[in-house]
Amino acid sequence: MYTTEEYKRRIKELAPVAKEIVERKTPEEAREMVSKMNPEDAYIVGMWLGKMLQFDDFTRAISGVVVKIQKSEVPNDFDLN
Structure with missing residues (x-):
C-alpha cells in the first residue's frame, strides 16, 4: 500500500x-x-485510462485487473491533476 506521497509520485x-x-x-x-x-499501479493506470478514454473498451478490458484494490484503500486526496 502506497503512502499519499508515493501515490502522488x-x-x-x-x-x-x-x-x-x-x-x-x-x-x-x-x-x-x-x-x-x-x-496499486494497476489502479492508477486504470484511473488514467478512464480519464483519457472516457471509459471506453480499454478500460473495460482491464477492469477485472484494476478492481484488485478497493477504492476505499486509496487516500482521500487521490487526484490525477
Whole structure:
C-alpha cells in the first residue's frame, strides 16, 4: 500500500504508461500489461485510462485487473491533476 506521497509520485510516473496503452496497445495487450503490475499501479493506470478514454473498451478490458484494490484503500486526496 502506497503512502499519499508515493501515490502522488506514481500518478506522475504512470501517466506515460497509460498514454502508451492508449496509443499502441489492443485491449488484450492492455489487460496483459496491467495484469503484471502491482494492484496499486494497476489502479492508477486504470484511473488514467478512464480519464483519457472516457471509459471506453480499454478500460473495460482491464477492469477485472484494476478492481484488485478497493477504492476505499486509496487516500482521500487521490487526484490525477
